[in-house]
Amino acid sequence: MDHHVRMAYLLTFYEKVLTERQREMMHLAYEEDWSLSEIAEAYGVSRQAVHDALHRSETAMEELEGSLRLLDRIIGVEEKLENAIVLAKGQEELTDVLTQALDQLKGDDAHGI
Numbered sequence: 001m002d003h004h005v006r007m008a009y010l011l012t013f014y015e016k017v018l019t020e021r022q023r024e025m026m027h028l029a030y031e032e033d034w035s036l037s038e039i040a041e042a043y044g045v046s047r048q049a050v051h052d053a054l055h056r057s058e059t060a061m062e063e064l065e066g067s068l069r070l071l072d073r074i075i076g077v078e079e080k081l082e083n084a085i086v087l088a089k090g091q092e093e094l095t096d097v098l099t100q101a102l103d104q105l106k107g108d109d110a111h112g113i
Contacts, residue, residue: 004030006071010061013070022057029054078105 001009007030015023021043028034028042029050036047036054043050065071081102088094 001075007058007061009071009074010058010065014061014064017060017064018057022053025050025053026057074105078102081105 007026011023011026011030015026018026025039025043028039029036034042036050039050040047081098085095085098085102088098
């Protein structure tokens with residue numbers, strides 16, 4: 001999984017362990033795709049300060065993921081649902097239920113993560 005995508009997912013799960021400023025910087029960097037320079041300018045700090053804040057945030061979230069494995073579990077469930085959808089072809093009702101479950105897990109519906 002791409003580092004950028006991984007950080008965006010981890011932010012979804014673990015943003016509450018970050019300070020408000022770290023959350024904001026992570027959101028800008030990984031969800032809005034701002035550069036270090038753009039974030040630094042917005043906060044009136046150096047690029048190095050932004051880099052350090054992002055690194056500390058990433059480390060904190062990766063440590064939690066190492067213990068809780070939420071992202072790994074979600075990815076595993078998604079893969080199993082995708083395989084089940086393939087196996088259920090021709091059984092429209094079952095395929096629909098599995099597809100809805102996968103969409104919900106991925107956040108593609110109103111009740112997803």
